[in-house]
Amino acid sequence: MRTSRNVERRTILKAAGATAATLGLAATTGCGGDSGTSSDGTVTIRYAWWGGEPRTIAMKKSIALFEKKYPKIKIKPEFTDYLAFWEKFQTQASGGNPPDVFQNAVTFLRKYDKRGVLMDLKTQADAGNLNLENFRNGVLANGQVDGKQIGIPVGANTMALVIDLNAFKKAGVEAKFGWTWDEYFAALQTIQDKLKIAGDTGYFTIMYLYDLYLRQNGKAFFTDSDLGFTEDDLTQWWEDGYKRVKSGLVTDPKKIEQVSPKSGLSAGLAASEFTWDNFSIRYQGEGESDYGLAPIPTTNGKDTGQYLGSLMLSAFSGTKHPKEVAQFIDFMVHDAEVGKIMGYDRGILPTTEQFDAFKPTDPNNKGVAAYEDEVAKAGVLGKITPHPSGADVIEAAFLRIGGEVAQGKTKPADAAKALFGEAKAAFAG
């Protein structure tokens, strides 16, 4: 059986000719197109990230600083927006040609670790090329998987509730630390009654918010290899959510689609929305009102279930220049000047060197800093939720199936069942 399978595979590959045969090589050889060493010993490494223009300009400045300090290392920047970045990365990585260093997120860590794309940076740390000290609030753990350090955090962020300050004021309601879900929804009800707008844009399709809710109840969205809740849990969560869509407390999902890519909150369709705190700058840019960060509602009046998440830098396991790659990452997360240049664009700066060097002056950065400070002081920060391989697929499925519930197209119980089915396939993939 085994042999015939192999023979079959070989003949087919042969028939496919050079093109197909190269596929086998793709996984093993890791020669990047032009990331080589030139005759004068200058090393070029490819560095890719996603983000808008401000981030790119700051990155380019940071790169210039690095190249000044390490004249023998040249950084080749590659950048695009988030969606395009991952579309491109997937093809490059499966073609054996990902960038040497790239921006990464927790959701993708295990996925690409399982596929052998990510380098364990611990060896480089041991060799003295990368300093793993001075990370704040234990964020370094965000880049660890099975004892390997496959990502180095470049910032710390946490889930937050963004509110329309004017709407809250006009309705005479207030967001308080430690408020409960009941208090939160009661506040939304007041807003709906007084201002005739919905309270929230669709909280129950956000995987990361459900995770906080589960954590408040002693569970979590993921365990190391599975989902950390039951079908009944999710059915309940989605049933409550759909009830609130029908009563108008949560915005009609059609309306949300119609204003996208603007958020429902900045389009004035609701008074609050859950998102990551460092994304909050977009609301000022898109909307007409004033926006602020508010505490996550709780179950027991204290615990929000929050933790610090991170964007990180990861390195390609097949890079030809592991040492230089490590030196570059080290510079990007520890250099004080880089900290001043980058600011809180990717979250609160991760290391004490950078955190101490940057003092936010604009209201948005100040708001984010104050928020995370408050959360840290409240002592509610826990350990980050595990993200098994497939977490990215499940996040998308949660949003999609939750959307079907919101539209009234799928019953919550069937939807929960469907999510569990898809999760099983995603973990296996």
Place this chain on the structure above:
Amino acid sequence: MTSATTPAVRSGNERRRTGSLAWHVGALLLLAVVLYPVIWVLGASFKPSKDIIASIDLLPTEPVWANFSGLADGISGISIGSFFSNSLMYAGLAVVGVVISSSLTAYAFAKIRFAGRNLLFTLMIGTLLLPYHVLLIPQYVLFRNLGYIDTLVPLVAGKYLATEAFFVFLMVQFMRGLPRELDEAAKLDGCGHLRTYWSIVLPLSRPAIITSAIFTFINAWNDFMGPLIYLNTPEKYTVSLGLMMFRDQEGISNYGSMIAMSLVALVPVIAFFMAFQRYLIDGMATSGLKG
């Protein structure tokens, strides 16, 4: 019909005039519907960036120039002109490749009787049927191993090798429609296939060739997936990739400049279309050939 009396002529003229009026009214009405979205985009490019998304108004209340003037500064340190010249290079090379390789191939299918023609024709049609997404990664690996990543080669190689079956098939359909007497006459005159191809079939297939050229230009100009995957250096990005750089899922997207640039990006395509469409109109003097 037979007796050309004066009243008949006059009524014929009148009929023609009212017919012409009706034609213009009808065409303009249809155009109004078809162009409404285009006018919306044009109007949106003069709206403040904040007001573009989900705006149901056709025109801006107070037109602003900021979206266009913002383009002059480039994006993320790259000038808008660089995106345009990259796209022009890509589209230009693609057009030349498709016209040469597809017309040669089509001539063989339509005018030469060689062994295995039918099998190859079936294979060619077969390549139309496979969604290109599944070919993406094997092709990427091929070009990576050949060392052509971050160049235009992977984007245009297929164009020079007639892999765009759509155009081959389009030309085959046209060449098969050409009067058979023509190439038979050429054969009797002792013309080889190259001469017949070059001086008879190619000029007569001009509408199909111009059509293919126009489509190729537009496709290359709007191509997103190819450049995204094969081009790494932002300075080599095409317009379609440059547009995405105004988008920022985590911060403030500049939809104003995005839409302004997508309008400016239309200019070369319209120019190309206008320049070549008159050959479409002229077409060929079929009647002369027939007589």
Place this chain on the structure above:
Amino acid sequence: MTLVKEAPARPAKERSAAPDAGRRGRRRENLAGYLFMSPWIAGFVFLTAGPMIASLYYAFTSYNLFTPPRWVGLDNFTTMFQDPRWQKSVEVTLKYVVVATPLKLLLALGVALLLAQKRRGQALYRAAFYMPSLIGASVSVGFVWRALFSDDAVVDRTQKIFGADVGGWIGNPDYVLYSLVALSIWQFGAPMVIFLAGLKQVPQELYEAAEMDGAGPFRRFWNITLPMISPVLFFNVLLESIHAFQVFGSAYVVSDSRCGPADATLVYTCYLYQKGFKESQMGFASAMAWTLVIAVALVTAVLFWSQKKWVHYEEAAK
């Protein structure tokens, strides 16, 4: 198989005349044929055949793009046929093909007939009608489509005049597919240009002769135009159907790669893309691709078979 039969057969009399010269001529023809075909053959061998065969092999494997493919036999196919999302994507695609293709072709042919008449400002009209197709699947199309088909926007208001209020098509699982259909119809420029080029080839004398015989415009269209442009019509029907089966761009523009809400615009290729690229299930995606190939090949074969009945080729006419 059908395709092979359809290509014009070589006339018998040519074969019987002068066997010697014939054989030499045939060899020369073969050589010429393959020389002219050489770019295509090179492209087929190096760029298309390899990846095609590879994807056929992947269809029978579990392949996440990184670890070597593992042979699973027909598993992908059995999983696929039972997958409710796959079934949904088939349903959405069929609906799209059946509605969008004929409407787009009718509009394209209608406008082409309109533009084929010699009128003042013809070139301008032609460019104007072609404008939507020049925009392609650009991001601005995504914006304008949202704006047109949202609640209280122009389409919704028009609809309300006729007493139907659905709150906009975008975001509405029951209607959003039709906004996609509308987008496809709106970009009718490609088939229109091909129709125009075909109309140019119709000899004017045929019309003059028909007019002499007292044929009205409708009969002239039916008896002359339609048969004369039938090769081009055939081309457009075939290609637009194939493209409709593979539609991706307009779905992406209207609802990005999520193709929602509630999978309402989950066209076949969008699901294939999600499986292959978002979920890294290249084996499943390849199985989907080849299932599509077979389905479209059947449609193509039927069309090729049918062309005997209605497509009029110059060379076959004799």
